[in-house]
Amino acid sequence: MEGVSAILRVLVRTGAELLVTLGALVVAFAAYLLVWSDVQNAAAQSELRETFEAQVVQASRTTTPAAAPSARRTRDRGDRVTTTTPLVPPPQGTGVGVLSIPRLGEGWSRVLVEGVESAQLALGPGHFPGTAMPGQVGNFAVAGHRATNGEPFARLDTLVPGDEVVVQTVAATFTYVVDTTELVAPTATEVLEPVPGRPGATPRKALLTLVTCHPRWGSAQRMIVSGHLVDSSPASGGA
Amino acid sequence: MYGALWRRLPGPVPLKLLVALLLALGALALLVAVVFPALEPMLPFDQITIEP
Numbered sequence: 529m530e531g532v533s534a535i536l537r538v539l540v541r542t543g544a545e546l547l548v549t550l551g552a553l554v555v556a557f558a559a560y561l562l563v564w565s566d567v568q569n570a571a572a573q574s575e576l577r578e579t580f581e582a583q584v585v586q587a588s589r590t591t592t593p594a595a596a597p598s599a600r601r602t603r604d605r606g607d608r609v610t611t612t613t614p615l616v617p618p619p620q621g622t623g624v625g626v627l628s629i630p631r632l633g634e635g636w637s638r639v640l641v642e643g644v645e646s647a648q649l650a651l652g653p654g655h656f657p658g659t660a661m662p663g664q665v666g667n668f669a670v671a672g673h674r675a676t677n678g679e680p681f682a683r684l685d686t687l688v689p690g691d692e693v694v695v696q697t698v699a700a701t702f703t704y705v706v707d708t709t710e711l712v713a714p715t716a717t718e719v720l721e722p723v724p725g726r727p728g729a730t731p732r733k734a735l736l737t738l739v740t741c742h743p744r745w746g747s748a749q750r751m752i753v754s755g756h757l758v759d760s761s762p763a764s765g766g767a
Numbered sequence: 768m769y770g771a772l773w774r775r776l777p778g779p780v781p782l783k784l785l786v787a788l789l790l791a792l793g794a795l796a797l798l799v800a801v802v803f804p805a806l807e808p809m810l811p812f813d814q815i816t817i818e819p
Binding site for chain 1: 768769770795798799803806807808810811812813814815816817818819
């Protein structure tokens with residue numbers, strides 16, 4: 529009988545050690561998600577910001593106002609089409625511009641990257657490929673994490689109609705204003721259309737769509753913040 | 768199982784401690800670099816985009 533109890537002791541001890549190990553792994557994973565991913569995101573954002581600022585400086589040295597004829601100050605009122613310098617999407621994972629949303633906090637800003645795969649969203653808010661670029665007619669759509677990875681859109685639910693969303697690119701700075709916030713299913717691809725809700729329609733306005741998950745720690749739905757362009761100012765050349 | 772692992776480590780106790788620590792750090796590095804990034808997309812708060 530002593531042999532059996534010895535085996536039982538080993539089994540119980542091993543079982544206990546496995547459970548404690550599993551518990552430690554869960555804690556480590558939680559720390560990775562809640563702390564480490566934020567740390568990595570902060571580092572990535574810092575690097576992206578440096579790159580962007582260098583690009584802005586370089587652009588201000590090489591461009592004179594006369595050389596950018598299509599970049600003129602325009603004010604969009606209702607349906608009037610706004611034309612600005614066409615922007616070409618940069619490679620995936622590289623910076624598109626700096627997104628600033630005052631409602632989300634004093635001086636809140638993040639560098640926006642091209643692409644919405646996990647690897648790109650880990651760097652910061654991502655621009656949906658194939659949707660309009662900032663300031664362009666169509667639907668400029670951006671997705672951002674609401675929890676983990678720097679959680680840029682953690683408080684997207686605090687946006688109200690009239691709030692400003694500013695996008696600074698190398699060529700120009702665009703100001704959008706929030707119109708509505710709604711919750712949709714994760715499959716609601718119509719919100720990304722050039723005319724949201726109307727696939728195939730020809731766009732005439734420059735619109736903004738911000739996407740994140742809802743509730744904050746789940747993904748049952750998506751929170752969609754919609755807005756429209758109200759101002760474009762080209763970057764001043766020859767500083 | 769940790770007892771058996773400890774007994775198999777070479778040398779006197781200080782050396783065993785060092786090797787055990789290095790193994791633990793190595794396991795942590797593997798988790799952070801490979802296992803956790805692989806698990807992350809499966810969690811709900813990673814799914815923020817819209818797909819048909």
